[in-house]
Amino acid sequence: MRTRSPRAGWRALDVGDLRGAISDFDQAGQIREDVGLGTEDARPVIAGIVGFAVIAHAEAGAFERAEALLADAGLDGELPEQMVFNPLLHARASAHLLARRVDKAVADFRELGRRHARWGLRRPSPPWRSSLAVALVARGERAEARELARAELELARVWATARSIARAERALALAANDPDETIAGLTSAEQRLADGPWRLDRARVRCELGAALRRVGERRAARELLARALDEAHACGAEVLATQATEELRASGARPRRRALSGHDALTPSERRVAELAGRGRTNREIAQELFVTMATVETHLSRTYRKLGVPGRAELAAALAERDGEPEPAT
Known part of the structure; x- marks a missing residue:
């Protein structure tokens, strides 16, 4: 059996292989023995490992496991104001959003934004602006969400990576009041991700684009995108997204294929x-x-x-x- 490490887990998570990431983080998660979990000096070292493991488990729908990882590492409360904790704060907020604990997600995303402002950080990574925008849309606060998404899109265009631009486009599209703007923005994001390795990002955008098309009556196009999103979500092990895609397919009048019962x-x-x-x-x-x-x-x-x-x-x-x-x- 291959040797697993946090680095392998990060690579797997980056391309949307949640099963591989979870397995890698769990095996590398001899964290307690390796770095002395529980000591104050170890917290910065384990923050990154725990943060990425938390988001992998949350995407897979294992919310209790994600919470337990944070609690066991003493990372579920207030975090030291050090840059090394930024990815963890973003992961924790993202896990809250996936679990529909929207207020907690907003609080953590805002805290990350405050820290970026304090340190003068001007970059779209971690993408706290677009993530906060999506959380605010869930609360119906679209005006602020659009401002945040536009700001991140400007930064992402300077950063000039397809994934960072697509994430900002997605957030701006979801915050739009006009259905045509939503569809145009999500279409652009889907096209940017189409040829890249980011399967989970692509599946999520396809699911949201399919949902937007369904709402304007484009049922055939919606079903095609939603079916692809569902297949990709299953391939990634993304149970939360798979559930969302299944619900949207049913709303479109389709009958989603049953998951494999064996193997x-x-x-x-x-x-x-x-x-x-x-x-x-x-x-x-x-x-x-x-x-x-x-x-x-x-x-x-x-x-x-x-x-x-x-x-x-x-x-x-x-x-x-x-x-x-x-x-x-x-x-x-």
Whole structure:
């Protein structure tokens, strides 16, 4: 089995491979032993690792796990005013937004903006302006959202990367009052992301563009985009987005294809995470402690995994998972 590291997790998250990112962060998350989690000196070191792990789990719909990671690292409250905590603050706010805790998301995004202003930072990374804009749209505060998105779009054009521009275009489109502006902005963002490696960003924009087209009666075009978004969301392991795309497809009159009922693609991120730990020899109790879940949850995930993979029990898990990953079965 390949050696995993935070760097591998960051790369996987960047291209929308949430299953890979979660697996990498969990294995690299010998964080406690490696850097002495719990000591004040270690907090800046683990902030980046925890932040990216939090957003991966939140995108996968594992909100309790994301919260537990923050709490266990002592990063769920007020954070020191150091630049190293900026990505964590953005990730924490993004996780709140995915969980529909909009007020908490707005508070964290605003705090990140205050810190950027204090330090005179003029860059679209982390993209706090567009992220705050999307959160404000959820509260119906579109005027401020448009101002923030326009400001980030100007910065992104100087930054000159397709992804940063697309994120700002997406936020500005969602904040628009005119449906035609929304569709035009999301179309531009989708085209910028079309040939890049950012699968999750692309799937999200396609889902939102499909929803916008549905609302103006363009049902056929909407269904095509939404179906592609749903497929990409499933491929990424993005359960929150997959649910959104499924709901939009049903609203368009379509009947979304059922997810795979067996095989590796049928595993949820939580099931795969439990299975990988079990395949590496961890006991149910050890898995429950590491993932901050109950023993009953572990047992449920394992029983479902055995059925989906068609294996009789724990001893066959490592080989079954390695078969999908293209890795040799570990020697015993």
